[in-house]
Amino acid sequence: MVSKLLVALGLMALCVVIHATGLTLGVRRLRHRAAIAQQFWSWTRLFIRLASRMILLHLLEITVWALYYVWTDAMPDLQTAVYFSAVTYTTTGYGDLVLPAEWRLVGAVEALTGILMCGWSSGFFFVVVSRMFVEPRPAEPTP
Numbered sequence: 001m002v003s004k005l006l007v008a009l010g011l012m013a014l015c016v017v018i019h020a021t022g023l024t025l026g027v028r029r030l031r032h033r034a035a036i037a038q039q040f041w042s043w044t045r046l047f048i049r050l051a052s053r054m055i056l057l058h059l060l061e062i063t064v065w066a067l068y069y070v071w072t073d074a075m076p077d078l079q080t081a082v083y084f085s086a087v088t089y090t091t092t093g094y095g096d097l098v099l100p101a102e103w104r105l106v107g108a109v110e111a112l113t114g115i116l117m118c119g120w121s122s123g124f125f126f127v128v129v130s131r132m133f134v135e136p137r138p139a140e141p142t143p
Contacts, residue, residue: 001105008109011068015061015113022057023124026050050128054121061117062089065110074103089114 065088066081068074075081075097084097088110099107 001102004103004106005109007068008106011065011106012109012113014064015117018061018064019057019117019120022053022060023120026053047125047129050125054125058089058114058117058121061113062086065089069099069103072103074099074106085110090118091115 062085063082066075066078066085069081069085070078075084080097084099086092087094087097088107091111091114093111098104
C-alpha cells in the first residue's frame with residue numbers, strides 16, 4: 001500500500017510540473033498580449049485561448065494517470081483508462097468502473113490531484129480576468 005501511495009504522489013508531482021510549465025508558458029504569452037488586448041473581442045479571444053490551454057493541460061494530466069493504469073494492468077485498455085481517469089480526476093465519479101482493491105488509494109489521490117489542479121486553473125483564470133479591470137499603474141521609483 002505504501003509503494004502505491006508513493007507512486008500516486010509521484011504522479012501528482014508530475015501533474016504539478018505539467019501544470020506549472022503550461023501556466024508559466026501561458027503567462028509569458030499573456031504578458032505580451034495583455035498590453036495589446038484592450039477591447040471586448042480581444043479579451044474574449046484571450047480567454048478562449050487561456051481556457052483551451054487549461055483544458056489541454058488537464059487532458060494531458062488525465063492521460064498521464066490513464067497510461068499508468070494501463071501500464072500496471074489496473075485498467076484493461078487505454079480507452080477505458082482515459083475514461084476512468086477523466087471521471088476520477090474531475091471527481092464526477094460515476095462508479096461504473098472501479099480500480100482493483102489494491103489500486104483504490106491511487107484513484108483517490110488522482111481525485112485530490114484533479115481538485116487541486118482545477119482549483120489552480122480557476123485561480124489563474126480569475127487573476128487574468130481581474131487584471132482586465134485593473135488600469136496599468138506607473139512603476140514606482142526604486143530607492
